[in-house]
Amino acid sequence: MPGSLTGTAVTSRAHGPASVGLGAESAAALQIDLDRFAELFAAVPQWVWAALIVVVVGVVAAMVLGTLTKRLLVRVGVPGAIEGTAFERTAREFETSTVEVLGTLVRFFVLGVTFLAVLSVAHVTVAASFWAGTVGFLPQLFFAVVILIVGVVVGDKVHIVVSERLTGIKLPQIGVFPRLAKFTVFYVAVLIALSQLGVATLALVVLLAVYLFALVLLAAIALSDLLKSGAAGSYLLLNQPYAIGDEIEIGEKRGIVQEVNLFVTHVENDGEEFIVPNSTVFEEGIVRIRE
Numbered sequence: 001m002p003g004s005l006t007g008t009a010v011t012s013r014a015h016g017p018a019s020v021g022l023g024a025e026s027a028a029a030l031q032i033d034l035d036r037f038a039e040l041f042a043a044v045p046q047w048v049w050a051a052l053i054v055v056v057v058g059v060v061a062a063m064v065l066g067t068l069t070k071r072l073l074v075r076v077g078v079p080g081a082i083e084g085t086a087f088e089r090t091a092r093e094f095e096t097s098t099v100e101v102l103g104t105l106v107r108f109f110v111l112g113v114t115f116l117a118v119l120s121v122a123h124v125t126v127a128a129s130f131w132a133g134t135v136g137f138l139p140q141l142f143f144a145v146v147i148l149i150v151g152v153v154v155g156d157k158v159h160i161v162v163s164e165r166l167t168g169i170k171l172p173q174i175g176v177f178p179r180l181a182k183f184t185v186f187y188v189a190v191l192i193a194l195s196q197l198g199v200a201t202l203a204l205v206v207l208l209a210v211y212l213f214a215l216v217l218l219a220a221i222a223l224s225d226l227l228k229s230g231a232a233g234s235y236l237l238l239n240q241p242y243a244i245g246d247e248i249e250i251g252e253k254r255g256i257v258q259e260v261n262l263f264v265t266h267v268e269n270d271g272e273e274f275i276v277p278n279s280t281v282f283e284e285g286i287v288r289i290r291e
Helices: 002-043 046-075 086-093 098-121 125-165 172-196 202-222 224-239 278-284
Strands: 247-250 253-260 264-269 272-277
Touching: 046 098, 086 098, 086 125, 098 125, 125 172, 172 202, 202 224, 224 253, 224 264, 224 272, 224 278, 247 264, 247 278, 253 272, 264 278, 272 278
Parallel strands: none
Antiparallel strands: 247 253, 253 264, 264 272
């Protein structure tokens, strides 16, 4: 036992100095690597490191904000609201969507701001004045593009809604009104977008007023018969010269009143139903049959 302990002690003393030497060599190598890294860091200008940090932060912010924009639009129900619009159908043809387009637009906006920030940090002489002017113009351009996209989408949606509302009106002139509604929204969106860019819009406002006046005039001309029937229907509904179940004669049409609404009167006789415009009731008069 004494011999074995002595041998162990001798062995420990034999390896001890070698282990200490290896640790010292590792520490020295690590110190050399740190010194080289410090020299490399000092050799590179500080604006390069600052620009690199700006790039990393900008890219991360672009990805995060783009994703948050898409999720927010989905959460508020934008995809379902714009389903079927021309813009959404066009986006689908390119295997994307309106929400994706807006999210991508946000990403590019943040990346553009990041690029300008990098130029500013880099002290680029040419970009210094460019940054001063662009830093205020870029948000305006971003909002102008967003307004145009929203205007196109809303215009398409208005076209669909107006078309659905006017489906029951059997007038040939009625088909022009959904298009007029859509292009009116487009025009207003363009007007707002140009105002965001600082473009003088006084002439456009005057054109908008002329356009709206022409629209009202066109509507009055196109729907003159409908307006006459509506006015006559209002009088008939208020005064009720005849009621449902009465037998009346309007011109050459005779029968029993089935329905009276704002625009027409439904008269039925021997299996035939006559739909008489209320304006015709006023023009030709009413004969109420009493037996």
